[in-house]
Every structure is written in structure tokens, then in C-alpha cells.
Amino acid sequence: MNSVPKNQYLDILQLFRGTAALMVVLHHTIGSIKYYHKIQYPFLDYIAYLGKSGVDFFFVLSGFIITYSAYNKYNEPNSFSNYLKNRLVRIYVPYLPVGIFMLLLYTFLPGFSNSNRDISTLTSLTLIPHGNPALSVAWTLSFELLFYLLFSISFYSKKGWNWFVLIWTSAIIIFTYTPFASLQFLKIPLFRTLFSPYNIEFILGFVLAEVVVRKIKINIRLLFLMLILAFLSFFYCTFNNLKFFTHDANILFSIVAFLSIFIAIRIPDFKISKASVMMMVGNATYSIYLIHNFLQMILIRFFPKITTIVGVITALVLVLILSCFVGYGYYLVFEKKAIQLIKSKLIK
Structure with missing residues (x-):
């Protein structure tokens, strides 16, 4: 089994995580501004659309990090049980307080939600695909868990x-891009999640980790050229609202990621101060992701009437600052300490 250098979680990847988190914050905040303040600017719709792509980046990065970090652990004692405990603790410990809070909130104050979606208690408490979770962004965690x-x-x-992986990828393609996509069993939430094209993004991360671990070299200039072409293709298609196949824009951005x-x-020598704002945001990405939607909804709902672009920018900046500040506090006080405590009891 190949080994990989430990702790090669580069600072720049933390910047990517932080940037992706802020993209998602913008996506949801712009949606709330449009909903509560009835304001319309075409470029805002496009920014919101781009912001949603932060999720695609997270999925590729998750597939990469999980695969890359596993290479040094396969031969360790209790490797499987420790891996599983690690992952479950990492997902559920920060999620459950927020998820349960949102479930109770919408149970007792159903009109508090921006939409009339049906909420699944099972999915809200377990993340098992069954219906809509109370915490709207938790749908992504069902894919992470899977x-x-x-x-x-x-x-x-x-x-x-x-x-x-080969069979899974083939099945996703068959059940998404052929007449088999209309099969009845694909309406079952678990199978719909299992064969969703979103999983291709995790698989891309897995493939990238394999390329890195096996030390497959590709000319850096060629990589930059491919990145520029992928960026331009993504922006051209999304700006002109071109659709070629299901999930096409997501796949394009996944290639960018x-x-x-x-x-x-x-x-690898790229270093950033641990005290820099973006590094702190990168470290607290999961907490920011979990708490931002409720925060932005409250702030935008009670924000003075927004009628100008200056008001929009002011609201967006305030939401970004508040989400980062509260999210980092949640990360320090609860996420980091709680995970460390539970891991010390569960993982050998």
C-alpha cells in the first residue's frame, strides 16, 4: 500500500473551503432578499446561481480528502471502526444541535419557513434520505454520509x-441519461440519492486522490490551460443559460474544482498565516455552513426595506460578517471541543 505525506492539507485548500462556504451564504442570502424585499436585479440572480456551485466544490473536495487521508490508515489497528466513528462524529456532532433546533422551530412555528416544503422528521434527525430535512442545507449531508x-x-x-466505483458510475450514467431514468424505483428517496449525478463529484475527488497518491504527473501549464478552459466554458454556459444535459453546469464546475x-x-510550499481571516473561515467552514441559513433568514427578514443596490450590498456584507463570526464561535466553543471530547472516548 502506498503511503502519502501526513498533514499535507494545504493552506490553499482551506482557502477554497472558506470561499465555497461564502459562495453558499451569498446564494441563500440573495434568495431571502428577493423573497422578503421583492427586489429584482438580473445580475443578482446570476451571482446566486454561481453561489450554489460552492456545494459542488465541497463534494469534490470531500471525495479527495477522504480518499487521500485514508491511505495512511488502512494498515492501522481498528482502521475500519476508527474511520467510521471519525466520519459519523464529524457529521453528526455539529449537525444535530442545529438540525434539532430547526425541526422544533418549524414544528411549533410552521409559518417561519420561507417555503411550504414538507419536512421529514426521519431525515432531520438521521440524514437518511426520506424527505426534506428541517435544516434545508442538510440535503448535502445525506450525500456526504452516503x-x-x-x-x-x-x-x-x-x-x-x-x-x-466503476459500476456505481456506470449506474449513475444509465439511470440519469438513458430511458432507464424513468424507472419507478428511482422515485424512492434512497435510490434517488444513490444514483444522483451529484455522486460523480465525490467520485471525481476520489479519482484525483488516486492520481496524487500514485504520483501521476501532468504538466502544470497544461493544468492551468485546462482550468481556464473549464472556467470559461462554465461561465459561458451559465451566463447564456445553455443546457446540454442533466447536471451539466454542476459537472463543469466540478471539473473546475x-x-x-x-x-x-x-x-505545497504555499503558506498562509493561521490567524488570517480566510484561514479562520476555512477552519470553521462546516459550522458556518450549518448556521448561516437561519442567521441570514432572520437578519434579512427584519432588515430595513431594501430598495437599492447599496442596500443589497450592505445586507450581503452584514450577513457574511455575522455568519463568519457566529460560525467561528460555534466552531470553537462547540464543534471543535465536542468532537475532540467524543473522539477521545470512542476512537482508539
Whole structure:
């Protein structure tokens, strides 16, 4: 089994995580501004659309980090159980307080939500795909959980996992881009999640980790050229609202994420001060992601009437600052300490 250098989680990847989190914050905040203040600017719609792409970046990065970090752990004692405990603690400990709070809020104050979506208690408490979670952004965590559980196959058989990925990718393509997409069983939430094209983004992260671990070299100039072409293709298609196939814009941005991460790991000496704002945001990304939607909804709902672009920018800046500040506090006081405490009790 190949080994990889430990702690090669580059500072620039933390910047990517922080930037992706802020993109998602912008996406939801602009939606709230339009909903509560009835303001319309075409370029705001486009910025909101771009902001949603932060999720695609997270998925590629998750697939990369999980695969990359596992290479030094396969031969450790209790590797499988420790991996599983690590991942479950990492997801559920920060999520459950926020998820339960939102479930109780919408149960007792159903009119508080911006939409009339039906909420699944099962999904809200467990993240098992069944319906809509109370915390709207938690749908992404169901995909994270699914990938973590499936990746555990690699702890029993790396070859078996590679074959599974090949079969899984083929099944996703078949059940998304052929007449088989209309099969009835795909309406079941669990299968709809299992065969969603979003999983291709995690698989891209896995492939990238394999490329890095196996030390496959690609000319850095070629990588930059491919990145520029991918960026231009993404912006051209989204700006002109071109649709070629299901999930096409997401796949294009996933390729942007793939190439960005690949280039980042080719410059390992890139260092950023741990005290810099973006590094702090990067460290607290998960907490910011969990708490930002409720914060922005409250702030925008009670914000003075927005009628100008200056008002929009002011509201966006305030939401970004508040989300980062409260999210970092949640990360320090609860997420970081609680995870460390629970891991010390569970993981050998």
C-alpha cells in the first residue's frame, strides 16, 4: 500500500473551503432578499446561481480528502471502526444541535419557513434520505454520509472498492441519461440519492486522490490551460443559460474544482498565516455552513426595506460578517471541543 505525506492539507485548500462556504451564504442570502424585499436585479440572480456551485466544490473536495487521508490508515489497528466513528462524529456532532433546533422551530412555528416544503422528521434527525430535512442545507449531508459509508468498502478491499466505483458510475450514467431514468424505483428517496449525478463529484475527488497518491504527473501549464478552459466554458454556459444535459453546469464546475485542487497540491510550499481571516473561515467552514441559513433568514427578514443596490450590498456584507463570526464561535466553543471530547472516548 502506498503511503502519502501526513498533514499535507494545504493552506490553499482551506482557502477554497472558506470561499465555497461564502459562495453558499451569498446564494441563500440573495434568495431571502428577493423573497422578503421583492427586489429584482438580473445580475443578482446570476451571482446566486454561481453561489450554489460552492456545494459542488465541497463534494469534490470531500471525495479527495477522504480518499487521500485514508491511505495512511488502512494498515492501522481498528482502521475500519476508527474511520467510521471519525466520519459519523464529524457529521453528526455539529449537525444535530442545529438540525434539532430547526425541526422544533418549524414544528411549533410552521409559518417561519420561507417555503411550504414538507419536512421529514426521519431525515432531520438521521440524514437518511426520506424527505426534506428541517435544516434545508442538510440535503448535502445525506450525500456526504452516503459517500462515507460506501467508501468504507475500501477498508475491506481496495480492489473491490475500485470495481464498485466503476459500476456505481456506470449506474449513475444509465439511470440519469438513458430511458432507464424513468424507472419507478428511482422515485424512492434512497435510490434517488444513490444514483444522483451529484455522486460523480465525490467520485471525481476520489479519482484525483488516486492520481496524487500514485504520483501521476501532468504538466502544470497544461493544468492551468485546462482550468481556464473549464472556467470559461462554465461561465459561458451559465451566463447564456445553455443546457446540454442533466447536471451539466454542476459537472463543469466540478471539473473546475478538480483542476483547482490538482494545481493547489502542486504548490505545497504555499503558506498562509493561521490567524488570517480566510484561514479562520476555512477552519470553521462546516459550522458556518450549518448556521448561516437561519442567521441570514432572520437578519434579512427584519432588515430595513431594501430598495437599492447599496442596500443589497450592505445586507450581503452584514450577513457574511455575522455568519463568519457566529460560525467561528460555534466552531470553537462547540464543534471543535465536542468532537475532540467524543473522539477521545470512542476512537482508539
